[in-house]
Amino acid sequence: MGSSARKKKDKRKDFQKPKLKVGKTKPKADNFTDTSFKARSIVVNQQSLTTVAPSSSSQFAHYLSLASSSKSDSQRRDALSYLTTQLSSQPVNAPIPLPTAILLPKLLPLILDGSSSVRSQLLKFLRLLPAADVGDRAEQALLYTRAGMTHLAAEIRVDALAILEWLLEVAKEDIVICPGGWVKTLKSFMTMMGWATTSGTSKWTSASKASFGKAGKAFPRQLLVLAQFLKAGLVESGAEASLRLSVSSFPLVDVEKHMIPTRSNAFAHLNLFGSSRDEEGEMYIDREDRQRVFQKRFQAAVQVGMENARKEAGEAGRAAAVLNKVLVEGMADYSGGVDDTL
Amino acid sequence: MGKKRVGALEKVDADLSYTEDFLNQYGQYQSQRDIFLASPTTATSSGIISFRDLIDFVAHVADCFPEDTADFAEDLKTILTLHHAQLESELREKIVGSLVLLRRKDIIDSSNLLNSLFPILVATPSKTLRTLLFQKILSDLRTSNSKTINHRLNRTIQTALFNLLTSDRASPKGIWAVKITRELWKRQLWTDTKAVEIMKEASLADNEKVIGGGVRFFLGGDKEREELDDESSDDEGGIDVGKLKHQAGINKKSNKKKKHVEEAVKKVKKNEKKKNQPHPLNFSALHLLHDPQGFAETLFSKHLQNGKSKLNLEQKLLVLSLVSRLVGLHKLTVISLYSYFIKYLTPRQPSVTSFLACLAQATHNLVPPDALEPLVQKIANEFVSEASASEVASAGLNAIREICVRQPLAMNDTLLQDLVMYRKSKDKGVMMAAKGLLSLYREVGADLLKKRDRGKTATMGIKSGSIKERRFGEEEVGGIEGLELLEQWKADERKRKRVERGLPEEAGSDEDEEEDEAEEQAGWNNWDAESDASNDSGGWINVESDAEIEISDSEDEKPATKKAKLDTAAKSETDGEKEKADEVLEQKISKLATTKILTPADLAKLQELRLEASLNKAMGGNKKSQSQYLKELADRHADDPLTADQIEGFAKLRKSTKEEMIALAREGKGDRNEHKSTQAIRKSKKEAEGKSTTNKEKSRKKNFLMTLGKAKYKQKRSLTQTKRVLKGHIERSKRGGKRGNIGM
Known part of the structure; x- marks a missing residue:
């Protein structure tokens, strides 16, 4: 009996309708075939769909952006070296692929770069830039250079000095004239060499105990660069002197001063549009102004520091002697005391 | 430069040996700042030392080198104000934090800081910066007000907020003024009219959010303040010094533990000091308003009557409830307000109970009954009928009652008699509401009721003429509550003293006066004593234990009134005498207050007597007398708003979900996590409370x-x-x- 009942049930099963329920998916039919399939797409990382190679100028721009914003040290260095070779391999009079006005703002932050190879490569590249273009951007360049000179890492300070040397070679006049170029740079020199004094009056004699003041070997070099800088600012340049001598057109006096100025932004010192500047940020166009400020704020500190360096003798002593010579030469014709601006 | 180094340098108190190092760092900061200012958008802080860290460092040590860092704060401020939109968020936060740090080190002052932060709070598009600034501004205001209220700073900030609101009424920036004011109001730092004035301006703004903020402040700001006050006083008393000292004696002695105990003692002392301080006078914002009439009128005409106002219903309701509260509280006259209600008084209107509550709130005894009568009529027509749902009917009845509590003259007799008939309704809510209305009119206008509905006291009152029809604008003659009790007590005392001295109870008038003077002298002498009564009654209050419980219901009273009617003629003479006596008593009472200055001792006694009387009353009858209920109503009306819940009344019970009903039923029955019989639960509860068992239980439990x-x-x-x-x-x-x- 049991078996027959089961058989009956089995038979009935074939003709039973599946129960449909609300909210449940419909049961699949017995003869259902799964026809779905999976596909995988392949992503090609770098693909170039152009038939021609990228132009050299676009490649130049690409490497420039790599140099300025890449995260890896080696990539930045390599990009810089590429730029350097591009620039050096160009024909002599051909214009550089991108103007200096674009190149400099992108590359100047690299002065503060952590990797020394990048910094040295940067210096190499900068030396290739046309000198005339740098002068107009001296202020910006000096901003980063000063940041480098007061940096906490000694290597960056040294390399920043090299940059300053380059700037002095290329745009001597602009460096000392541009806003903040004279006083602020001198101040960072003082900080770097540990000759700085507090603005507050203190009763204590401050023996220099700073942890990064005298950096051994770098000290003579700092003295030399300071000497160069002072020379640029204080000593009358040859051109100026020759100008003064050329009084050939006798009846006319100071003709040059009445002619259209050759410098760009000749009235920058009037500061017509910018925010007002304080004493440090001011432009010191005249040599006499520079002398006055130097005498007022820095000379004493420099004299003391220089004397100490001379007593050390050796390399530092020799450098100090050079500095001394520049100082004497620069301040020789300073009458002093005529403080008409304040 | 890690945090460690910063922390270490911070501890150095202006040690000059670090000067040069500091100058180096500061130089680096300056050059970085120059770079940043030259090109704020492109400057990256990806160098070895970021600009952020430098700022952090200089801010921490700035107090050691004040001359060198003189313009540091100014630099930060300019950076923040000029470039806050482009600054990278971490740097921005650091600058804000550094400025606050400088403020904490007292390098810049509070108003300087707030004046620089506040414009940025209003202007910045960044949400994170806004929250940060808001928090910093609030915390700075709190700290600078913590020791003493810094009135000058508060005034400048309040002026700034006020100007922000009034300069551009349509801008959403005013919300910050609202937020700051509300927070400071809550913490009781700003409790003056100026803050209220700011909120007043906010509620009259054009921006919906600002309006909402201002109106909500008036409706809920004071409650919030009270709650915070309660909270703070709650969590004060948690420290047990004795226990801590005991623990310190037992456990291992260490400096930390010692410090712990010291701190606890200090805290407890501080709390005690705070407790002994006089309670600060905190007027509610509604009371501090200057020119509430003008405010209510402008609010109403600008946001409600004005067809162009863009407020939605919810916001309109908020404004309406504020207007009505103002009208009710200050007894203002805004006649057009009542006709405004007419179109909203239908059962289909969304949140109609709120409208009803607002209407009741806006009613007071100086509203002309002509203005209210059509409204009451309309409510009766729309809501109260046999056909309407019971919730609707009870809401309507409740609303009518609430209106009539405040202005009884708004009702006419036919309508009232109709409405009172609903007390026979089968629905509990409707029945209660109608009974409420009935008992209200027994007190305030029994002549409008049918004779058989008036009840005993009202009928007798009308007969004897002691209940008179109240005219519009009539005010009750005021008195000092409980003064007659004091009078009584004084007379008793005097008698007692005379008995002690062996004199007759009654005394001649001149003797009396002498005694009075002597007593008064004594009263003035112990000015400082909390209560001179405490030495004879020792602070105990007599509570009568066997007061009879009187149950009076209208049905029970009927025979009595009939009886009264029968022998009124006989009684009339005695009534007249009684009245005379009452008048004499009244005169006497008024004399006590007008002829003498109450001494502090008198006032203390008065307070005590009042308390005693109220206790007696509470013990005496389990049913609240109607006058008490009325008084309660009046008290509630004075400062608290009438809510929609009160209008809904019992109908609310019906509306609640099953869970809520179960919770309501369960309330106070203890937890029933084990399945036991009710008796078992009761027994275990009794045992837990340490109560004894009955003899029966004892014998049942006795060992076999x-x-x-x-x-x-x-x-x-x-x-x-x-x-x-x-x-x-x-x-x-x-x-x-x-x-x-x-x-x-």
């Missing part, structure tokens, strides 16, 4: 072996023995137990 001996002996007893036992039992039960309850 202990009962065995008695049971055996019982069978062998002789008849006389049995008799003696039974007699003894009867006697004991008469006496009330073995020891009897005579002595107890």
Whole structure:
């Protein structure tokens, strides 16, 4: 009996309708075939769909952006070296692929770069830039250079000095004239060499105990660069002197001063549009102004520091002697005391 | 430069040996700042030392080198104000944090900081910066007000906020003024009219959010403040110094533990000091308003009557409830307000109960009844009918009652008699509401009711003429609550003293006066004493234990009134006498207050007597008398808003979900996590409370072996023995137990 009942049930099963329920998916039919399939797409990382190679100028721009914003040290260095070779391999009079006005703002932050190879490569590249273009951007360049000179890492300070040397070679006049170029740079020199004094009056004699003041070997070099800088600012340049001598057109006096100025932004010192500047940020166009400020704020500190360096003798002593010579030469014709601006 | 180094440098108190190092760092900061200012958008802080860290460092040590860092704060401020939109978020936060740090080190002052932060808070598009700034501004305002209220700073900030609101009424920036003011109001730092004035301007703004903020402040700001106050006073008393000291004596002694105990002692002392301080006078914002009439009028005409106003219903309701509260609280006259309600008084109107509550709130005894009568009529027509749902009817009745509590003259007799008929309704809510209306009019206007509805006291009152029709604008003659009790007490005292001295109870008038003077002198002498009464009654209050419970219902009273009617003629003379006596008493009472200055001792006694009387009343009858209820209503009306819940009344019970109803039923029954019988639960509860068991329970629980001996002996007893036992039992039960309850 049991078996027959089961058989009956089995038979009935074939003709039973599946129960449909609300909210449940419909049961699949017995003869259902799964026809779905999976596909995988392949992503090609770098693909170039152009038939021609990228132009050299676009490649130049690409490497420039790599140099300025890449995260890896080696990539930045390599990009810089590429730029350097591009620039050096160009024909002599051909214009550089991108103007200096674009190149400099992108590359100047690299002065503060952590990797020394990048910094040295940067210096190499900068030396290739046309000198005339740098002068107009001296202020910006000096901003980063000063940041480098007061940096906490000694290597960056040294390399920043090299940059300053380059700037002095290329745009001597602009460096000392541009806003903040004279006083602020001198101040960072003082900080770097540990000759700085507090603005507050203190009763204590401050023996220099700073942890990064005298950096051994770098000290003579700092003295030399300071000497160069002072020379640029204080000593009358040859051109100026020759100008003064050329009084050939006798009846006319100071003709040059009445002619259209050759410098760009000749009235920058009037500061017509910018925010007002304080004493440090001011432009010191005249040599006499520079002398006055130097005498007022820095000379004493420099004299003391220089004397100490001379007593050390050796390399530092020799450098100090050079500095001394520049100082004497620069301040020789300073009458002093005529403080008409304040 | 890690945090460690910064922390270490911070501890150095202006040690000059670090000067040069600091100058180096500062130089680096300056050059970085120059770079940043030259090109704020492109400057990256990806160098070895970021600009952020430099700022952090300089801010931490700035107090050691004040001359060198003189313009540091100014630099930060300019950076923040000029470039806050482009600054990278971390740097921005650091600059804000550094500025606050400089403020904490007292390098810049509070108003300087707030004046620089506040414009940025209003202007910045960044949400994170806004929250940060808001938090910093608030915390700075709190700290600078913590020791003493810094009035000058508060005034400048309040002016700034006020200007922000009034300069551009349509801008959403005003919300910050609202937020700051509300927060400071909550913390009781700003409690003056100026803050209220700011909120007033906010509620009259054009921006919906600002309006909402201002209006909400008036409706809920004070409650919030009270709640915070309660909270803070709650969590004060948690420290047990004795316990801590004991622990310190037992446990291992360490500096940390010692410090812990010291701190706790200091805290407790501070709390005690705070407790002893006089309670600060905190007027609610609504009371501090200047020119509430003008405010209510402009609010109403600008946001409600004005067709162009863009407020949605919810916001309109908020404004409406503020207007109505103002009208009710200050008894203002805004006649057009009442006709405004008309179109909203239909059961289909969304949140109509709120409208009804607002209407009731806006009613006071100086509203002309002509303005209210059509409204009451409309409510009655729309809401109260046999056909309407019971919730609707009860809401309507409740609303009418609330209106009539405040202005009884708004009702006419036919309507009232109609409405009172609903007390026979089968629905509890409707029935209660109608009864409420009935009992209200028994007090305030019994002549409008049908004779049989008036009740005993009202009928007698009308007969004797002591209940008179109240005219519009009539005010009750005021008095000092409980003054008659004081008078009574004084007379009693005097009698007692005279009895002690052996004199007759009554005294001549001149003697009386002498005594009075002497007493008064004594009263003035102990000015400082909290209460001179405390020495004779010792702070105890007499509570009468056997006061009768009087249950009075309208049905019960009917025969009494009939009786009264029968012998009114006989009684009329005695009534007249009584009245006379009452008048005399009244005069006397008024004399006490007008002829003498109450001494502090008198006032203390008065307070005590009042308390006693109220306690007696509460113990005396379990049913609240109607006048008390009315008084309660009036008290509630004075400062608290009327809510929609109160209008809904019992209908709310019906509306609640099953869970809520279960929770309501469960309330106070203890937790029923085990499945036990109710009796078992009660028993265990009784046991837990340490209460004794009944004799029955004791005998049930008695050990079986202990009962065995008695049971055996019982069978062998002789008849006389049995008799003696039974007699003894009867006697004991008469006496009330073995020891009897005579002595107890």
